[in-house]
Amino acid sequence: MEKKPVKIVTIGGGSSYTPELMEGFIKRYEELPIREIWLVDIEAGKEKLEIVGAMAQRMWDASPYDVKVHLTLDRRQALKDADFVTTQFRVGLLNARIKDERIPFSYGMLGQETNGAGGIFKAFRTIPIILDIVKDMKELCPNAWLVNFTNPSGMVTEAVVRYGKWDKVIGLCNVPVGAMMKEPEMLGVKLEDLTYQFAGLNHFHWHKVSDKNGNDVTAQIIDKMYSNDSGIPANIHDVPFIREQLEQMNLIPCGYHRYYYLQEEMLKHGIEEFNGVGTRGQQVKQTEAELFELYKDPNLNYKPEQLTKRGGTHYSDAACETILSIYADKKSHIVVSTKNNGAVPDLPADCVVEVSAYISGKGALPIAFGSLEPAQRGWLQLMKNMELCACEAAVTGDYGLALQAFILNPQIPGGSTAKRVLDELLIAHKKHLPQFAEKIAELEKNGVTVKDEVAANLD
Template sequence: MKKFTVVIAGGGSTYTPGIVMMLLDNADRFPLKKLTLYDNDMERQKVLGEALNITLKEQAPEIEYSYTTDPATAFADADFCFAHIRVGKYEMREKDEKIPLKHGVVGQETCGPGGIAYGMRSITGMIELIDFMESYAPNCWMLNYSNPAAIVAEACRVLRPKSKVLNICDMPVGTLRRMSQIIGKTPKDLEVRYFGLNHFGWWTSVKDKNGYEYLPQILDYVAKNGYLTQIEVDTQHMDQSWQETHKKAKDLLAVDPRFLPNTYLKYYFYPDYVVNHSDISYTRTNEVIDGREKEVFSTARRIIEKGTADGSEFSIGSHATFIVDLARAIAFNTHERMVMIVENNGAIANFDHHAMVEVSCIVGTDGPEPLTQGIIPEFERALMYQQVTVEKLVVQAYIEGSYQKLWQALTLSKTVPSAKVAKAVLDDLIEVNKGYWPELK
């Protein structure tokens, strides 16, 4: 079996060690020849990079490993780039969450004004990464799961339409894991049909390989319990704030009991609830800094101090096996069935052909082929059209440097109550994002 060269862009991310461990755990399915971490923040990356160097020497010495801030070195001979960058790091994420809350608006990383602010920063970083890849590894595929995925995907569609970039999100995978627990199956036992936008969609079918439909059983469970399950081992999104989000799914389902909702819909259906249950002094960013950030970096420093990973291993990012599934689908033409973000092109019959939608796809050597979803109901179509227009306006505002279009994007978001509030939030976000956003006029 061929061995692959992989670069992980965002090498200083707290998710990187889990992804590396996941790759090692899947070495029989996706063997590595060379692994490189790439980040523009060497100080942050070095801690994880050194700890992983020790880990790989002990567990997989045959893999050629390095970490660097030089894109030419990072991308040399790469077959795949796994991209999960965070432009502005936690410092800016905290502003994305707290500035909207100051105005009584949802403060969230990917939804509403915070997601728009993050998107405006992420476009620059993603386009730079794509250009590096195409310069130094023209045959490389980029598997992008950087947030906010919807805005990033739209920017890629407009600015780099011919690039070999696949946009995917772990949220449908994580929720499917919970669905499988509800019915006593594993995610690999199930095939789903799903339509929507990233962080904004619905499952319409959950079948096993024999064609048995579990949707009614899961709908009944979620109507009573949300996506909360009794099995919490080896499951992502475990913090208290996420548990509340999983529980809230029962209220999302009540809005349309036909389909299983993506949990992120709570920010659009119940923004008042979200704001009232938010603590502006301690948002999700603070929770992550005090949780995953400390845990991962303390583990890394322990490994470096001891000179061995024995007894201080990084956890396997088992939720991220979808990345290996996607890479294998491209490399070995496995025709894996996956939920991905793709240009609609008729997959949803009564929706904008050029919208970047999230639907079930069959993935092979040429990339994803969307499964036809047919005509979707008016309620979901209207919600999606409003939200996809927000995303398109953000990308247009970025390209044109248009204050007007970004104000329109914020005004159109279901999370923002009025144009007046949208303008106040926008002006505050512009101030703190100087140096990250294009100048708006």
């Protein structure tokens, strides 16, 4: 039977990650016959879209497949009759990330893209946009699947389900992919020799592993983590976890747990970078500029090695395999953000969790993990409720609820400084936070300004 050709739309198509996405689609073309690809961006990203779009076309032209890459700033034109919509956009571009990092650091608290104050504000900027995209999808491609890679991926997926009322969505992250690439090597086996079970939230999950005979090998991997490269993403400072803690829980935390389990060490390192080489966002800005210089090369028709310096490397395997698995009903095991439906009984069934799932024509079928022990359960319930407050504040513009999310967040000490950082971030991002416009006007009237000079002078 002839396979139905597929139309794929990527919003945030001017991203430096797009060549990796193209590589993933080219690799899977025989199983996933793509009819057309649309890369969508906004006016501010037009130059990058044209550069990366031309490179994407060169990659397809160098392949055996005749696929046309369309570029547009008109999202609605692209979405018409799409089969899959992938999202990888950054509201406010990298300058917004730098503000998210520098303003908290200037007050001695963590500034990070998806954790702490920065993660909350990335959600505030992103959630209204993803809900607008869902609104367009309901009209223009009501049968399409939304595959989200925009951070904070879990909160964005939560908002799509809870406020967008759109269940055909899967949130993705490259962190589990990295673990499943690295850990089999540690044990001297192949991935297919192991069974993985993940549970938690995006950038806040744990996993356990067993072998072909059903024997738990988590402890063996924990042991190897102290003598091998632990395989954490390039954007996380590699401080070893406290061994006794991991041995007690017999679970492997994701790399981002360092911001919680090793808060003191991670904060110290972040402040050193803030005062020295610059925050991670400032460093990435340099890496990205180098990548786009490479992408301009008319002879470059493959993904350059330098892309692995970005923290999200390998995500194409998650994104492309998810799309293929839905299209072909493959039932591949992929770790995704999806509606809980009882997989993690410590959280409500209707909230979004990040878990192992089989991906079928029906979407994600989450695999039951079971209840967590008190230490992990306590963290999980706190973090989920913080996320729910942040999501609702992003939708409603409720300042009091935004403050609740801040005070709940373990990276933000409660008190007047938390409020001050919240207020400065609102001022700094006012162009992208129309839902908070009334409060921002009040803050400006009362003379609130951004203390950090670098953040204050970023457009």
